[in-house]
Amino acid sequence: MIQTTNLTKTFGDYTAVDHLNLKILPGETYGFLGPNGAGKTTTLLMILGILKPTEGEVHVFGEPVSSGSFSIKRRLGVVAEYQTFYDEMTAWEYLLFFSKLFEVEDPEKRIQELMARVQLWKWRDVLLGGYSTGMKRKLGFVRALLHSPEVLILDEPVSGLDPFGVVQIREVLIDEHIAGKTILISSHILSEVERTADRVGIIAQGRLLVEDSMVNLRQKVGGYRRIELQALHPTEKLVQEIHALPFVDRIDQENDLMVIYTHDDADYRADLGRFLTSQGVVVQGMRALETTLEEAFITITEAHIRDWTGSQDGD
């Protein structure tokens, strides 16, 4: 559905995107992540045809974006990170305008349906200059969905929203995903991406570091390196003894709850269990903790930055 081939963008001496090869498949939700300044927004702008690549190509629906074909744009729905509106229009007028632009059928009904979903319908006749940040973000979403696009490109879609708003948007995204739409999300709120993305791509300094499914990513990066243990009144001596075990790296303790970090991906729960039993410890609960996307992200990007810095120093 969306494919970039050696996509590169330079601004003078600075390379914002460096030979990026992405492939977003039809019907999938793709999380596009990276630290600040990684080149995410630049990449998205090139996919949308707003910025011209220095090198490489972007194809959407099999057509090159450089052709400027309107048929591509009419099938895309976009929510940008920084959204601006016509303050002198009401929400209703604004959405009616975009409905006309995209030739939406039965626009009044469609607008009402979408606005009601995000609880904006009662504010439809308010001038957009009076909308709060969260309301504007939701309105941007409605605008993006008006014409039932095949592909949604979302840059920080839940930024500025309250928890209710986040839930509303998440539900919408899930519905769109179920309906078979392709969704490309770029966000710093990794928990939201984790909930919805099928695949994730992480870029840093313009380069794609890793691209994989959520499951594989977690396994690649963290596996089962943490065991959460809840014991009744653990003593300091017990903690030290657990720390002394050969497979333990470190322990984070908060009252009765301990998170034990192991050296590798192997499952040491049995070994730990045997030890605790031998010590007569009452175990209230023990489970292996999965690596979160956030942890995977930090691990991957930190490593890259370390390597990159090291190579720079070596130079």
Add this chain to the structure above:
Amino acid sequence: MKGPGLFFVLLSIFILPLVAYAQAPERTEEFVYATTQFNGSGYRSALVPPQSGTIYLIAGLQNILAPRRTQLYYWPITNRYLADWAVENKLVDGQLEIFQYGKKIALIELSDYVVQSDSSDTEEANALYVGEAAKGAYAHFQEFQKKYRDDLYAYYQAQDVYRKQVDEIVRNAVQSGKTVSEADFPKPPTPVPPLSLFSREVAQGYALSLPVGTYTIQMRLPDGSIPHASRKTLVTFEKMQDGVAYTIVPQSRWTKPESSSQPEGVIYTPRGTTLYLQPFRQSQYNDFYYTRMVDPQDQSGRKDRTRWVPFEPYKDANLRHEVLNLAVREIPLEAYFVQQLPGIGLGYEVVKFDPANMPEPSFEGYKLELTADNAECHIQLVNAKGELIAGSGRVIRVLYTDRAWSLYALSALPLMVGFGMIIERRRRIRKIKVDE
């Protein structure tokens, strides 16, 4: 341009004219042409200095090109070159060569010419005589002038005798105490009619009458040389069409007539006006050519414009006055006299000329009274055969000047509509700041 540079440029722009004004105009001896050209109504002279490369003349008519040497100077006040004829005015002897398409087509010798006029207007003459006719015309003028002087002398003599006779009668009446009547006095001598023929002296120049075209001219002196300033382009042009102009004299402002020369020009006048229309024959010329013909140094005049030049009053026609879709009548040309009203108040009235009681008519014209009934009418000259004269038609409309207030009232309407639209929109929208 940086600050100091700009300052010095501006300074020089302001200082240089002052320097120019401070100096007396420098005179240099130059070859010039003095033209005597027909301008559609009469003959006028113009100076063609060396700086003017092209001479314009009306085609098919007699015009004069006189080669002269004179003291030429630049006069900054009027922004033009002038000739000091009083200091130097020498005829340049030689032949005039005329070329067209690179071929010499004529060689003109100097001939005598004289311009005469029936008015004392020294700017424009209405007759040009060339060759032997010039000498004859001038001789005729000299005879006329002599007769006028003789008649004038006889008149003064007779006037003297008359005054003495009147004094005698009055003295006798006073002495005798008798009443005398008008019949007792002798008739006063008839005044000599004013001079009706004026003439310049016979001069020499090249008489040209060329068809429409562009030519090159130059003088060939007896020694075979060609003065550089004598080489000019000569453009002859013809009139575009004839028409009729009107001088319009309003009853209440007869000293300020207006002229209508454009057939498409509508004549507007307030309600209740009486107008007197005086028709003139006119010809239409290209504005650029005509302007340069009259004054070769005049840079105005546009090739895409035309101008009408009236040349003589149009007599022998009536004015057909038609009020649209209604009455049609013919108004004859009549003479009118402007009569001062008696009394201390200033004022006059225009009345029909009565030859028995009035010295001479003030003007001739067609009288047109405009009332509300003829708020729009059409006028056109019609000749004795009943044919309408082309180019003489005009539309006259009464302008309702008392309704000027409505111009402003109508102009305010869009603003009211705007207010209405904005109020309507404000009614439909909510202008609030939502605080979630």
Add this chain to the structure above:
Amino acid sequence: MAIDHVKSKNNWRYHWHAIMTLAERSSQSTFWGLGIFITITLALLTSALVLHNSLRFTERNIIYIASQPLFLPIFVNTDLVSLYLAIIAAVTASRERDRGTLEVLFYGPVDEMAFILGLFLAQLKVFLVAILVAVVWLNLVTWLMHLAFSIEMYIILITSIVMAGAVIAFGLLTAVWGGRTRTALVYFLLVLMLLAGLQIADQVISSLVLVTNPTMNDPILVIRNTLVVVSGVIQWVSPYSQLNQAMDAVMLHHLSGYLLHLGVILFQVLVLLLGSILILKRKGVRG
């Protein structure tokens, strides 16, 4: 090939649809403000003043001869309205870029050509409304004052639409060239002042004395000759000047002259619009 042809045909249809939708929104936005109504009113008031002057002249002078007494009021009216709309076009275009709404449009089926032409047609539509108002005003005024209203009036009014197009297109050019709203306005006003200033300078300098003799060249002569050339160029470049000359041609029943000046204005419109589109493509949509 057939598919390409269909795609190409569809692209033009989408383009046209985008242009018309943008034009509708933008013209609507112009009518939501009081500015256009104030401008139309002021333009009519100025025309009224000019016409009133003719009426006063008639009252005092008894006779007023004019073939087209309404030409000057029309000229003044259309000049003022077109100038305002050009400024609106410039401000609208540059504000879209400044505040980022242009980028949002470009996410959708809008490109540089659709944007520029959309704004252009929007203001032209507003101008058409102003012309209609002027036609109504002129008809009422001629009826009330008993002026003659000729077919040439309509020709001039139609020509003024093309002139307004050129002025509006110029406004758009300054917007894309200047980038920010303030810069665009400054550029717009600077160019207007430059053109007016050059014409005034030409009139002033040409009336100054020329001291010329065979051995010396007056520097004023150089400036004067330069300004004459520049003035000549301005005559061809200024849409107002071209409208004025077209009006002259109409009065003189000079069809070829009229068509020439109409053609020049149309050419100006095309060049300015094309220039705007190309500059926007080069600069990009991000403010």
